[in-house]
Amino acid sequence: xxxxxxxxxxxxxxxxxGGSLSxxxxxxxxxxxxxxxxxxxxxxxxELKTLQMVIGNLNAKGGLLGRKIELIxxxxxxxxxxxxxxxxxxxxxxxxxxxxxxxTSGDTLAVIxxxxxxxxxxxxxxxxxxxxxxxxxWVFKVAHSDRMAVAKIYDDLRKRGLTKVALITGDGGFDxxxxxxxxxxxxxxxxxIVADEAYGNKDTDMTAQLTKIRATDAQAIINFGFGQAxxxxxxxxxxxxxxxxxxxxxxxxxKTFIDLAGDAAEGVRLPAAALVVAEQLPDADLQKPVLLAYxxxxxxxxxxxxxxxxxxxxxxxxxxxxxxxADSVNKATVRDEIEKTKGFIGxxxxxxxxxxxxxxxxxxxxxxVEIRNGGWKIVE
Amino acid sequence: xxxxxxxxFAAVAVLLPILFPxxxxxTVVGASAGLHVILAVGLNLLMGYAGQISLGHAxxxxxxxxxxxxxxxxxxxxxxxxxxxxxxxAGVMAWLFARPILRLRGHYLAMATLGFGIIVHVIMVQAMHxxxxxxxLAGIPPLNLLGWTVEGDQQWYGVIIAxxxxxxxLSLNIVDSRxxxxxxxxxxxxxxxxxxxxxxxxxxxxxxxxxxxxxAFAGSLFAHQQAFISPxxxxxxxxxxxxxxxxxxxxxxxxGAACGAIALTLLHQGLVVxxxxxxLIHGGLLMVVMIFLPQGLFVGLSQGVRRVMNNSSIVxxxxxxxxxxxxxxxx
Numbered sequence: 117x118x119x120x121x122x123x124x125x126x127x128x129x130x131x132x133x134g135g136s137l138s139x140x141x142x143x144x145x146x147x148x149x150x151x152x153x154x155x156x157x158x159x160x161x162x163e164l165k166t167l168q169m170v171i172g173n174l175n176a177k178g179g180l181l182g183r184k185i186e187l188i189x190x191x192x193x194x195x196x197x198x199x200x201x202x203x204x205x206x207x208x209x210x211x212x213x214x215x216x217x218x219x220t221s222g223d224t225l226a227v228i229x230x231x232x233x234x235x236x237x238x239x240x241x242x243x244x245x246x247x248x249x250x251x252x253x254w255v256f257k258v259a260h261s262d263r264m265a266v267a268k269i270y271d272d273l274r275k276r277g278l279t280k281v282a283l284i285t286g287d288g289g290f291d292x293x294x295x296x297x298x299x300x301x302x303x304x305x306x307x308x309i310v311a312d313e314a315y316g317n318k319d320t321d322m323t324a325q326l327t328k329i330r331a332t333d334a335q336a337i338i339n340f341g342f343g344q345a346x347x348x349x350x351x352x353x354x355x356x357x358x359x360x361x362x363x364x365x366x367x368x369x370x371k372t373f374i375d376l377a378g379d380a381a382e383g384v385r386l387p388a389a390a391l392v393v394a395e396q397l398p399d400a401d402l403q404k405p406v407l408l409a410y411x412x413x414x415x416x417x418x419x420x421x422x423x424x425x426x427x428x429x430x431x432x433x434x435x436x437x438x439x440x441x442a443d444s445v446n447k448a449t450v451r452d453e454i455e456k457t458k459g460f461i462g463x464x465x466x467x468x469x470x471x472x473x474x475x476x477x478x479x480x481x482x483x484x485v486e487i488r489n490g491g492w493k494i495v496e
Numbered sequence: 497x498x499x500x501x502x503x504x505f506a507a508v509a510v511l512l513p514i515l516f517p518x519x520x521x522x523t524v525v526g527a528s529a530g531l532h533v534i535l536a537v538g539l540n541l542l543m544g545y546a547g548q549i550s551l552g553h554a555x556x557x558x559x560x561x562x563x564x565x566x567x568x569x570x571x572x573x574x575x576x577x578x579x580x581x582x583x584x585x586a587g588v589m590a591w592l593f594a595r596p597i598l599r600l601r602g603h604y605l606a607m608a609t610l611g612f613g614i615i616v617h618v619i620m621v622q623a624m625h626x627x628x629x630x631x632x633l634a635g636i637p638p639l640n641l642l643g644w645t646v647e648g649d650q651q652w653y654g655v656i657i658a659x660x661x662x663x664x665x666l667s668l669n670i671v672d673s674r675x676x677x678x679x680x681x682x683x684x685x686x687x688x689x690x691x692x693x694x695x696x697x698x699x700x701x702x703x704x705x706x707x708x709x710x711x712a713f714a715g716s717l718f719a720h721q722q723a724f725i726s727p728x729x730x731x732x733x734x735x736x737x738x739x740x741x742x743x744x745x746x747x748x749x750x751x752g753a754a755c756g757a758i759a760l761t762l763l764h765q766g767l768v769v770x771x772x773x774x775x776l777i778h779g780g781l782l783m784v785v786m787i788f789l790p791q792g793l794f795v796g797l798s799q800g801v802r803r804v805m806n807n808s809s810i811v812x813x814x815x816x817x818x819x820x821x822x823x824x825x826x827x
Contacts, residue, residue: 222631292630
């Protein structure tokens with residue numbers, strides 16, 4: 117009887133020792149929550165693929181700090197409530213060390229209270245300025261904000277001497293917050309908004325709104341949105357024979373837009389990340405090697421790159437670099453290191469984080485490009 | 497005796513966090529399930545007992561949530577007062593819509609409620625100035641209950657479970673009241689119910705309002721618990737999901753609805769590990785349940801258990817012994 121007790125005790129002891137030994141080589145856990153399905157799936161899908169690609173490559177090279185990296189991901193379907201639940205699950209049940217993600221602004225904004233309460237670094241891939249303004253201790257973002265896109269468009273208009281603009285936007289989150297920025301920044305750039313039309317993102321004809329715009333004395337049309345609708349707007353403009361310059365947002369900086377809009381896309385200008393025009397950049401450009409490398413890797417595995425996958429690339433590399441510098445996964449140290457990111461060359465631009473700026477990009481991160489002969493051309 | 501099931505249910509709900517303290521699947525998923533139970537139990541009064549379908553129930557859920565959220569964030573109202581306002585808004589809206597809408601039957605009623613749900617959703621998206629638009633409304637303050645601020649998942653679990661038990665208890669009592677009997681009569685045959693002297697229009701209006709109040713109550717709690725709300729928590733898909741919960745658990749059974757709500761919540765959390773196959777398995781399971789247990793999970797299973805109990809040899813033997821003893825003693 118007593119000898120059996122000993123055996124059991126010994127077994128328990130060995131298990132405990134074994135457990136504590138194996139925990140030393142436990143993987144570093146990076147959590148993510150993306151809209152891989154649902155209306156924002158064309159953003160979330162390349163993001164997830166990029167994360168899997170980067171982490172797979174790094175693990176093949178031996179991992180990070182001598183440990184493997186494990187990616188834990190949940191699909192929110194673009195639903196903010198799901199995002200909140202999954203982030204709680206990442207923090208409490210999966211015990212992740214850092215979170216890279218949040219495809220849409222809504223998803224990210226929804227999880228901020230929990231992130232701040234639990235104290236875990238979050239690098240968001242979404243656009244809205246509200247994510248980092250005012251600055252939140254644990255929240256960073258790597259995607260261009262809508263305000264930058266608007267500033268860039270207005271800047272280009274000013275250079276061309278155009279001041280009267282007509283807005284046409286959809287009813288999605290991206291469209292709405294873009295419209296807000298367009299209205300807010302207009303006085304600063306001396307722009308006068310002479311028309312402000314809206315459509316539903318599932319509409320298939322916007323000629324009614326565009327006819328109204330034609331009746332005004334607008335000198336340019338700005339359409340802020342993503343998906344099918346902007347292509348439809350661009351086509352309708354051509355069909356109605358409106359000859360005004362057309363500006364789109366960075367939301368359409370993908371080959372799909374050119375394919376959908378066809379000839380009508382010729383001459384359309386938009387602010388875009390350098391990724392779409394990587395080959396045209398001068399060789400001296402700091403970003404060029406990074407962009408080409410990401411593009412080559414991604415396209416070898418999955419097909420054409422998108423700037424959104426690029427945001428995931430920036431986010432995860434920034435997280436990995438910070439963990440490397442911190443030489444641990446201590447959440448507070450890693451957070452401090454992310455805040456100290458300086459001169460980090462990503463696909464979106466060159467990042468310089470400060471305690472006051474948790475995005476760290478400047479207007480240079482955007483290039484104004486024009487669609488010519490079914491391709492992109494830098495016009496600056 | 498009538499409330500045995502209720503006490504059992506309450507005991508399990510209370511014991512869970514004690515057995516598994518600070519466990520994600522108890523506190524967070526449990527709280528979600530609790531809110532779904534409130535919604536499903538409310539909808540079941542309308543669907544299961546009164547036989548009226550609503551494909552726009554998320555609208556009332558949203559009204560409660562947005563009223564609470566807007567009043568507390570923009571006008572600094574205390575949480576409980578805002579919650580009362582949310583109940584009032586949803587109740588009055590339901591009352592106004594009930595009369596014209598509940599004249600319709602079957603598909604037409606489904607269409608009307610569907611339209612209502614979509615209109616409310618569009619308002620949430622478009623009235624940016626009030627609702628924050630598609631990106632949602634953030635910074636909703638925590639709920640303050642007479643000086644006690646509800647914070648953390650564990651405390652929220654407690655509050656939501658208490659609210660859930662309250663609604664289940666209310667529902668059980670409504671079902672056993674004159675109103676409940678009137679509703680069942682309406683479902684059986686509206687014409688016959690009228691002949692029996694039941695004011696059917698009034699009965700239907702009442703149950704529509706009660707069901708909206710349950711939803712708005714859940715909405716207010718949801719807004720404070722999440723501290724952030726956006727229109728996609730109140731869209732058509734959510735309404736459909738609520739109907740699924742009621743049907744899955746078993747219509748015309750309060751515990752059936754509760755069971756369906758819990759089952760769907762857990763199913764969703766359990767299936768995320770299958771990633772791409774999640775929706776496939778989800779749909780498949782629902783089909784299997786509906787084919788083999790058309791009365792719903794809870795109702796079907798409990799009937800099955802009862803049938804087995806009635807027919808199994810042990811039970812029969814026991815009955816025999818009891819009856820012979822009884823007859824011998826009476827002799």
